[in-house]
Amino acid sequence: MNSTALTPTQPITPDPPSRPDDAPYLGVGIGLRTAHYVEVLERGSRGQLGVDWFELLSENYMVPGGRPLRIIREMQELTPLSLHGVSLNLGSTDPLRPEYLDALDRLTRIASPSVVSDHLCWTGVSGTNLHDLLPLPYTNEVIDHVAGQVRRVQDRLGRRIAIENVSSYLSFNDDAMSEWNFIAAIAEEADCGILLDVNNVFVSAHNHGFDALKYIDSIPGDRVFQIHLAGHSQSGSLLIDTHDHPVTDAVWALYERAIERLGPVSTLIEWDDQIPAYSRLVEEADKARLIIEQATRRRGRTHVAS
Amino acid sequence: MSLHETQIAISDWVRAPNGVAAALAEEDAKRSQRLDGDAARRLDELIRSDGSLDATRRLEIYANAYFSRIHGVLRADYPALVATLGDIAFNDLVTSYLLVEPSRSPSLRYAGFRLADFLSSHEAAAGLRERWPWASDLAAFEWARIDVFDAKDGPVLARRALESLAQESFGKVFLCLGPWVRLRVFEHPVVDLWRAGIHDETAAGDATRGASRVVIWRREEKVLHRSLERNEEAALALLSLGSRFDALCEWAAGDLGEDAAPAQAAAWLERWLADGLLVASEASSGAPTRN
Numbered sequence: 001m002n003s004t005a006l007t008p009t010q011p012i013t014p015d016p017p018s019r020p021d022d023a024p025y026l027g028v029g030i031g032l033r034t035a036h037y038v039e040v041l042e043r044g045s046r047g048q049l050g051v052d053w054f055e056l057l058s059e060n061y062m063v064p065g066g067r068p069l070r071i072i073r074e075m076q077e078l079t080p081l082s083l084h085g086v087s088l089n090l091g092s093t094d095p096l097r098p099e100y101l102d103a104l105d106r107l108t109r110i111a112s113p114s115v116v117s118d119h120l121c122w123t124g125v126s127g128t129n130l131h132d133l134l135p136l137p138y139t140n141e142v143i144d145h146v147a148g149q150v151r152r153v154q155d156r157l158g159r160r161i162a163i164e165n166v167s168s169y170l171s172f173n174d175d176a177m178s179e180w181n182f183i184a185a186i187a188e189e190a191d192c193g194i195l196l197d198v199n200n201v202f203v204s205a206h207n208h209g210f211d212a213l214k215y216i217d218s219i220p221g222d223r224v225f226q227i228h229l230a231g232h233s234q235s236g237s238l239l240i241d242t243h244d245h246p247v248t249d250a251v252w253a254l255y256e257r258a259i260e261r262l263g264p265v266s267t268l269i270e271w272d273d274q275i276p277a278y279s280r281l282v283e284e285a286d287k288a289r290l291i292i293e294q295a296t297r298r299r300g301r302t303h304v305a306s
Numbered sequence: 307m308s309l310h311e312t313q314i315a316i317s318d319w320v321r322a323p324n325g326v327a328a329a330l331a332e333e334d335a336k337r338s339q340r341l342d343g344d345a346a347r348r349l350d351e352l353i354r355s356d357g358s359l360d361a362t363r364r365l366e367i368y369a370n371a372y373f374s375r376i377h378g379v380l381r382a383d384y385p386a387l388v389a390t391l392g393d394i395a396f397n398d399l400v401t402s403y404l405l406v407e408p409s410r411s412p413s414l415r416y417a418g419f420r421l422a423d424f425l426s427s428h429e430a431a432a433g434l435r436e437r438w439p440w441a442s443d444l445a446a447f448e449w450a451r452i453d454v455f456d457a458k459d460g461p462v463l464a465r466r467a468l469e470s471l472a473q474e475s476f477g478k479v480f481l482c483l484g485p486w487v488r489l490r491v492f493e494h495p496v497v498d499l500w501r502a503g504i505h506d507e508t509a510a511g512d513a514t515r516g517a518s519r520v521v522i523w524r525r526e527e528k529v530l531h532r533s534l535e536r537n538e539e540a541a542l543a544l545l546s547l548g549s550r551f552d553a554l555c556e557w558a559a560g561d562l563g564e565d566a567a568p569a570q571a572a573a574w575l576e577r578w579l580a581d582g583l584l585v586a587s588e589a590s591s592g593a594p595t596r597n
Contacts, residue, residue, distance in 0.1 A: 059413040065459035065486070067527045087412030093310040100412050125313040128408040130320055130372050131417070134313075142309055170364035171354045172312075209356070237358040238367070 016263025016299075017221030022160055023115055023193055026080050026266040027052025028285040028292070033271070036278045037071055043278075044078035050282035051079075055268050056111065058085035058118075062103040072111050082226070082268070083113040084195075087129065090149045090163065091122035091136045101156045108157060114266070115225050117162040117195045120146065120183055135168035138175040138182040143189060150190035162193030162225040167203040167232070167241030178210065180218040193225030196265075198255045199247065203232050203239040212254055221262045229255055229288060230270040244273035247284060255288065259295045267292070307352060315352065320369045321408060323401050326362050376404060379414045384421065384448045386503025390438060402430040415452075422446035440494035440514055444503065447496045447520065450488045451531070454524045458485035462525075463584035465576075477552030480589035481575070483545050487523040487583050489534075496520060497533050525582045532581075537561050541574055545584070551575070 019025060032040065032054040043049050054075060061068045075081055085104065089096070108116060121133040136142050154160055165183055177185075187194050196219060205212035229252075231245030247255075247269070259265065269284045307315070322329030326349075333345035346362070353361035377400045381388050388396045403424050409417045425431045426442035434441055468479060483489075490496075495518045502509040519539035522531040534542070537558075544557055551571070558567035578584055 059415070062413060063415070063456035066456035066524060068456055069459070070527075089412075093313055097412065122313055124409075125310070125317050127410050128317060128321070129410060129412060130317060130368070131375050131409060131414055132320075132368055132371055134316065134368060137309065137312065145309065169367040170361070173351060173354050175354075235367075240367070 016261070017224075019263070019265075020160075020193060020222065020225060023162070023225035023266070025264045026082075026114055028267045028269070028288045029053035029055055029080075029082070030269045030281045030285055031055045031057070031084075031271065032071075032075070033275055035275050036281075037067075039278045041071075041074055041078075044075075049079060050279075051285045053080040053082060053114065053266070055082045055084050055270075056113075058083045058104060058107060058116075059087055061107055061111070062100075069110070076112065081111050081113050082115045082266075083107060083111055083117070084164075085116075085118040086131075086133065087123055088118035088153065089123045089129075090118060090120065090153070091134075091142070091146050092125050093122075093145070094125055094127065096149060096152055096156075101153065105157055108159075115162055115193070115195075116157065116159065117164055117193075117226065119166050120163040120186065121166045133166040135166060135170060135172075136182075137172040138177045138179060140176065143182065143185045147186050147189035150186065150192045154190070154192060160192050162195040163187065164195035164197050164228065165200050165204070166197070167200040167207075167239075169207055169238055169240070171208050178215075178218075179204065180215045184218070184220050184223075187220065187223045192223075194219060194223045195226045195228060196224050196258065197228040197230070198258055199228065199230045199232055199251050200241060202248075202251045202254055203241050206239045213257060216254060216258045217261060224262055224265055227255065227258060227265045227267045228270055229267060229284070230272075242273060243270050247287070252287065252291070256291050256295065259292055260298070263299070264292050264296060307348075312352060315348070316365065316368075319349070319365055320372050321404065322369065323405055326366045326369050330362065373401070373404070376400065376409060376414065376417050380418045380421065383418045383452055384445060386448060386500045387441060387444050389503040389506055390444060390499070390509075391434070391441065395434065395437075399425075399431070399434060402428075406430060415456075418445075418452075419449060422449055440492075440496065440499050440509075443492040443494045443496045444499055446490060447492065447500055447522070447531075450490055450520075450522045451529045454486050454488055454522055455527075455529050457488075457524060460484050460486070461586040462582045463579065463586040463590050465579045467586060467590070468579070477550065477555070479551045480548060480587065481545050481551060481554065481578075482548035482585050482587065482590065483542065483583055484523070484585040487521060487542075489539060489542055489546060490520050490522065491539065492518045492520065494518065497531065521581075521583065523581065523583055530581070537570075538574060541571075542578075542583070545578075548589075 028051060030051050061072055119133045121135060123132065124130050150163065165179065183194060201212050201215045229247045230243045231247055232239050233242040233245060267288045269281055271281055319326050319329050330345040330349060349361050353364060355361045380400055391399065403421055406428060407420045407424060422442050422445035425434060425445050462484065494514060495516050497518060497520055498513055499509050519534040519536065520531055521534055521542060541554060544554060555567050555571045558571045562570055
């Protein structure tokens with residue numbers, strides 16, 4: 001792999017932070033997409049999935065019946081699952097929707113996911129949904145608000161969730177802290193996990209001019225439940241989180257740094273548009289697995305030497 | 307500005323039909339009459355601009371994504387409607403629809419569920435109704451196809467479950483449409499119009515006139531439909547709430563006459579079983595029911 005050279009902002013910790021008990025290391029997974037249903041079930045029946053786990057987009061399975069629910073039942077027999085939502089709307093000033101939480105609770109009981117996650121963002125207000133992941137001002141007022149929402153979700157589901165950092169294209173003049181301090185403070189106050197999207201860190205760092213390495217080095221490792229990786233695109237002076245390309249070399253390098261610091265963390269490859277053949281996604285997953293294995297071996301040698 | 311005010315302002319700008327810059331100009335025009343400040347300044351105070359991009363352009367990214375994301379979903383949901391109206395008219399339809407019916411569901415799956423109603427009754431769709439009077443029917447039909455795809459599951463009543471019944475027990479068999487079935491009555495020949503749209507053909511003249519009745523259902527994860535005669539549609543409507551077979555025969559006798567009714571009811575039942583329209587239950591196997 002052709003990694004971009006990185007300059008660590010601090011030495012890599014000799015021992016990775018302990019992993020949360022409710023977010024065990026599952027290996028490397030991919031986001032399950034409709035186009036791959038048939039192949040995944042067929043490979044699964046032969047024990048040749050090529051990846052260690054799958055993530056399901058929660059809202060796609062919050063339906064009364066039909067194929068989506070059949071897929072969950074069959075996938076459960078084959079592999080660990082994780083649920084990832086886009087409409088929990090944690091950052092909105094709207095109250096949480098009871099019917100959405102009920103649906104998520106039902107889905108959680110059906111899918112028995114390893115991790116339930118959504119995004120640190122708002123997706124709509126006054127009852128409307130923009131179907132996008134909009135950033136929040138990084139202020140203490142917002143930390144208190146979002147942490148309260150996360151706690152209410154966790155109380156309703158009876159489990160901790162993980163919140164994902166989003167790619168963003170705007171920031172607020174009222175921002176009073178860095179994004180990594182913002183997400184860390186919410187995770188601490190709500191006692192929830194963090195889904196660290198390394199591509200989103202890279203994209204937002206480019207778009208807002210902050211240091212991606214500092215972000216990775218500052219995130220509280222004992223709260224990182226999962227890592228996401230995806231491709232992005234350039235649009236004018238900004239990077240856009242399009243999920244329609246392979247993971248870039250620069251993001252792989254950042255991921256390598258994250259794994260060196262955090263140790264093995266369940267990692268997911270996301271690809272949502274111009275979706276390639278399943279085998280191509282397995283190749284991306286293999287790259288992530290190799291990085292985890294190499295980092296683990298290096299850490300072992302370091303321990304022997306010391 | 308509070309978090310709530312911030313989100314209201316951004317939501318309004320992102321959903322504005324002609325983009326953020328136009329929305330700001332419009333807002334300014336309204337506000338200047340009240341000497342109430344200017345919207346562009348409000349945006350600049352809220353969102354950071356830098357050398358690479360100003361606040362308006364940064365917000366415009368979300369505004370463009372809002373429209374294109376929902377537009378893309380509706381195009382996929384309504385392929386025949388898109389083909390019938392053409393890209394420009396469909397684009398305009400989505401713009402005016404979202405102004406009146408912004409998405410309120412957590413899932414994009416439901417973003418288009420009021421499109422048929424909008425086409426049939428909203429004044430903003432009057433022009434489309436005049437040019438394509440069947441557009442609302444087409445949208446309602448395509449939505450029903452989406453609706454049955456992930457409708458509630460249930461056991462399908464199989465022919466073999468009825469084969470062992472004695473002749474005298476047959477009248478007590480309880481028949482009910484499965485939750486995966488939709489019955490629809492249209493003012494236009496919607497199946498022909500849908501087929502023309504899907505095959506990119508132009509429907510005109512007689513092909514666009516005449517009411518139709520259609521059953522749409524899911525079988526083994528495939529969405530199916532077929533046109534119905536008036537009396538079969540009425541018979542299926544009777545089964546939407548459930549009916550015993552003898553009650554169906556009685557109803558059919560009133561419609562078709564005593565002599566023809568039993569044979570017609572039996573023929574319908576054969577077809578419904580073959581199609582997989584009926585849900586199996588204890589009552590559907592002729593077991594005694596409490597009345």
